[in-house]
Amino acid sequence: MREVAVCGLFILLFDAVLCLALWAGLVILKCSSCGGLVGVWAFGALKWAVLHVFTSLLTDGKPRVEICRLVALLCLLFPVFESGRMLMAPHTGPPTDLNMLLLGPVSSSLACVVWEKVLCGDGKMKEDTELGTRRLLMRMLTYFRPDSLYLFAAFSFLILGVVCDTFIPLYQGRVIDMLRGEVLQSSFGYTVGQLALLSFGSAVFSGLRGGTFMWTLARLNNRLKCLLFHTFLQQEIHFFEENKAGHLSSRLHSDVDKMGRTVALNANALVRSIVKTCLMLKVMLGLSWEFTVLTCIEMPLLAVLQNRYIIWYKELKDKMQDCHAENKELAFQTISGIRTVRSCNGEREELRRYNEALDQMYKVKRRSGIYSAVFLLVRRLVTLGIKILMLVRARSLISSGHLSIGSLMSFFLYQKPMSSNLQEILHGYGDTVSTVGVISKVFNYLDRTPQCQKPGKLAPEKLQGRVVFQNVTFTYPSAPQEKPALKSVSMELHPGKMTALVGPSGSGKTSCVSLMKRLYEPKHGQILLDGRPLHDYKHKYLHQKMALVSQNPVLFSGSLLYNIGYGLRDCTIEKVKEAAVRVNADAFISEMENKYDTDIGEGGGKLSDGQKQSIAIIRALVREPQVILLDEATSKLDVEAQHVVLQEVLACGRTVLVVAHQLKTVEKADHIIFIEEGAVVEEGTHQELMAKKGRYYRLKEELFS
Numbered sequence: 228m229r230e231v232a233v234c235g236l237f238i239l240l241f242d243a244v245l246c247l248a249l250w251a252g253l254v255i256l257k258c259s260s261c262g263g264l265v266g267v268w269a270f271g272a273l274k275w276a277v278l279h280v281f282t283s284l285l286t287d288g289k290p291r292v293e294i295c296r297l298v299a300l301l302c303l304l305f306p307v308f309e310s311g312r313m314l315m316a317p318h319t320g321p322p323t324d325l326n327m328l329l330l331g332p333v334s335s336s337l338a339c340v341v342w343e344k345v346l347c348g349d350g351k352m353k354e355d356t357e358l359g360t361r362r363l364l365m366r367m368l369t370y371f372r373p374d375s376l377y378l379f380a381a382f383s384f385l386i387l388g389v390v391c392d393t394f395i396p397l398y399q400g401r402v403i404d405m406l407r408g409e410v411l412q413s414s415f416g417y418t419v420g421q422l423a424l425l426s427f428g429s430a431v432f433s434g435l436r437g438g439t440f441m442w443t444l445a446r447l448n449n450r451l452k453c454l455l456f457h458t459f460l461q462q463e464i465h466f467f468e469e470n471k472a473g474h475l476s477s478r479l480h481s482d483v484d485k486m487g488r489t490v491a492l493n494a495n496a497l498v499r500s501i502v503k504t505c506l507m508l509k510v511m512l513g514l515s516w517e518f519t520v521l522t523c524i525e526m527p528l529l530a531v532l533q534n535r536y537i538i539w540y541k542e543l544k545d546k547m548q549d550c551h552a553e554n555k556e557l558a559f560q561t562i563s564g565i566r567t568v569r570s571c572n573g574e575r576e577e578l579r580r581y582n583e584a585l586d587q588m589y590k591v592k593r594r595s596g597i598y599s600a601v602f603l604l605v606r607r608l609v610t611l612g613i614k615i616l617m618l619v620r621a622r623s624l625i626s627s628g629h630l631s632i633g634s635l636m637s638f639f640l641y642q643k644p645m646s647s648n649l650q651e652i653l654h655g656y657g658d659t660v661s662t663v664g665v666i667s668k669v670f671n672y673l674d675r676t677p678q679c680q681k682p683g684k685l686a687p688e689k690l691q692g693r694v695v696f697q698n699v700t701f702t703y704p705s706a707p708q709e710k711p712a713l714k715s716v717s718m719e720l721h722p723g724k725m726t727a728l729v730g731p732s733g734s735g736k737t738s739c740v741s742l743m744k745r746l747y748e749p750k751h752g753q754i755l756l757d758g759r760p761l762h763d764y765k766h767k768y769l770h771q772k773m774a775l776v777s778q779n780p781v782l783f784s785g786s787l788l789y790n791i792g793y794g795l796r797d798c799t800i801e802k803v804k805e806a807a808v809r810v811n812a813d814a815f816i817s818e819m820e821n822k823y824d825t826d827i828g829e830g831g832g833k834l835s836d837g838q839k840q841s842i843a844i845i846r847a848l849v850r851e852p853q854v855i856l857l858d859e860a861t862s863k864l865d866v867e868a869q870h871v872v873l874q875e876v877l878a879c880g881r882t883v884l885v886v887a888h889q890l891k892t893v894e895k896a897d898h899i900i901f902i903e904e905g906a907v908v909e910e911g912t913h914q915e916l917m918a919k920k921g922r923y924y925r926l927k928e929e930l931f932s
């Protein structure tokens with residue numbers, strides 16, 4: 228900061244020298260004018276070029292943004308001031324006295340200090356944040372590109388509406404003066420007609436503007452949600468382990484809605500308010516420059532207040548979003564796991580946790596309410612003070628005949644919208660900036676590259692179904708790297724044969740199945756299907772040809788038919804019925820009221836666990852897979868049903884992998900692989916392993932005893 232101050236000081240000195248040179252030149256050459264407005268702007272441009280070179284020399288070509296702002300102010304302030312003055316009083320020449328020339332550097336330095344220290348806070352961090360914010364907002368705007376035409380229409384309606392809006396108070400004032408007999412009465416009808424036309428235009432264009440914006444916003448929301456949902460679906464399983472479903476759902480719905488709404492509505496409000504403010508300023512200056520100045524004093528005061536408030540509000544808003552997502556997640560978790568909650572008598576605990584989360588949210592909201600109340604109070608007091616000053620001044624202006632009642636009325640009609648315009652500009656900006664956190668979270672998800680290998684293009688017509696594990700080592704991404712779930716596992720599943728994976732809990736059986744379904748990628752080694760790595764196969768082909776049925780299959784709300792044919796395009800009711808008959812499930816389905824169209828409730832809640840497993844087996848069979856992975860898939864079926872299912876899956880020369888704790892099922896396998904602590908310890912047929920009297924034998928003995 229010291230560097231900036233020193234550099235700023237040098238620039239100010241240099242600028243003062245340049246101004247003195249100009250002043251001396253004008254005095255020596257006895258010029259009463261420096262070339263009018265053109266001369267002033269030319270001097271400003273020349274000064275900018277010279278100061279730019281000077282600044283570059285001073286900072287080795289890397290000037291800080293604060294310095295650039297100071298230089299811009301130094302060069303622009305005087306020409307802008309002169310232009311304004313010429314517009315107001317075109318017949319007076321530019322001042323050549325020293326005071327006026329020094330006014331520029333002094334006011335620029337003051338403005339810079341106020342801006343950098345009071346409004347912007349300090350430092351590089353702010354600069355980086357500003358840059359990041361700008362980049363995010365620019366990127367957000369690119370998502371509006373497909374709606375450019377609608378946006379153009381919306382902004383056109385907006386500008387037309389604002390123009391009509393702005394002139395209404397002026398005409399109202401004129402009508403009041405006419406009613407008081409201060410202006411010629413003949414044009415009364417004409418003026419009222421103009422007023423009516425402006426009001427009508429304002430109503431029509433405002434309606435069109437609102438509708439078009441809403442429509443565009445709805446389109447943007449749909450596009451963004453679709454894009455984000457697509458990105459979620461592409462992510463690897465670990466992503467869903469790290470990010471809770473409630474959080475992701477909140478991002479997808481509330482956050483996308485919020486970012487679209489904030490950016491679109493604030494852009495709308497910003498443009499509307501800026502256009503309106505400029506037009507109003509012009510009309511107000513025409514009515515009374517003194518009142519306009521008084522109104523303008525209100526602006527910087529409100530700006531400082533608003534800036535402080537935005538900083539606090541942003542902080543609280545982030546906290547509120549987090550609390551909101553947490554509450555949602557908590558409620559979702561409890562409601563979706565209501566059976567466990569009920570059976571473990573966890574209602575009180577869940578209520579306590581939810582209450583605590585709500586309490587947290589309440590505290591944040593209470594703080595936000597207090598800040599908002601204080602801010603509103605101070606703002607109102609500032610506005611009230613200015614209003615009193617204006618009324619005092621109005622009294623003397625009216626009594627001296629410099630102001631008519633109609634003009635005063637018009638002015639008051641402008642004053643309120645003028646302050647609300649400014650508040651809208653500041654609020655719009657602040658609100659957009661405070662939504663940057665939400666926008667950046669959504670963009671982070673959109674930019675996330677899935678950490679899994681892309682599927683290949685292989686989809687052979689004929690698949691044998693030989694699966695080979697070659698020295699597969701695997702660690703779950705969320706587990707410590709020194710604790711692999713599988714350690715150099717090598718095994719083979721043969722077509723037409725049933726292989727059983729046996730081992731104690733946590734030995735790595737499900738991990739093998741998950742790797743075969745490519746839910747995770749091995750850390751070392753590879754898994755081959757008919758001699759080709761799994762990732763060479765097409766995603767759809769692989770999952771159709773290699774079907775998995777797990778112990779607790781996930782079913783969706785909807786009909787039985789929907790669940791069985793889920794993800795398949797060519798699934799006919801005949802095909803489903805045929806598969807159901809083959810696994811003896813048709814009987815219980817036929818007994819249901821709507822048969823295959825029966826709604827099974829959320830997560831299949833209206834079905835028994837055994838029925839859910841039957842549905843999952845039918846779902847696998849209609850895919851006509853060549854490899855079937857049964858991870859405790861028949862554990863809830865009766866013995867006869869288990870037998871039928873095993874017979875059916877073994878038909879057609881399929882490769883079958885069975886993960887089971889029930890050794891009765893395992894005994895029937897052609898090949899048994901015993902896995903312990905992530906490593907294959909022994910393998911063979913049931914007889915071979917029993918004769919060997921190793922781990923498999925001991926496990927069977929333990930179960931028997």
Ligand SMILES: Nc1ncnc2c1ncn2[C@@H]1O[C@H](COP(=O)(O)OP(=O)(O)OP(=O)(O)O)[C@@H](O)[C@H]1O
Nearest residue numbers: 703705706712730731732733734735736737738739
């Ligand atoms: N998603 C996960 N993240 C981290 N670690 C996991 C995950 N799933 C399983 N594990 C760990 O990996 C190891 C092997 O688990 P796996 O589910 O493969 O065992 P399993 O033999 O199928 O057990 P079970 O017979 O009880 O189903 C265990 O130590 C387990 O704690």
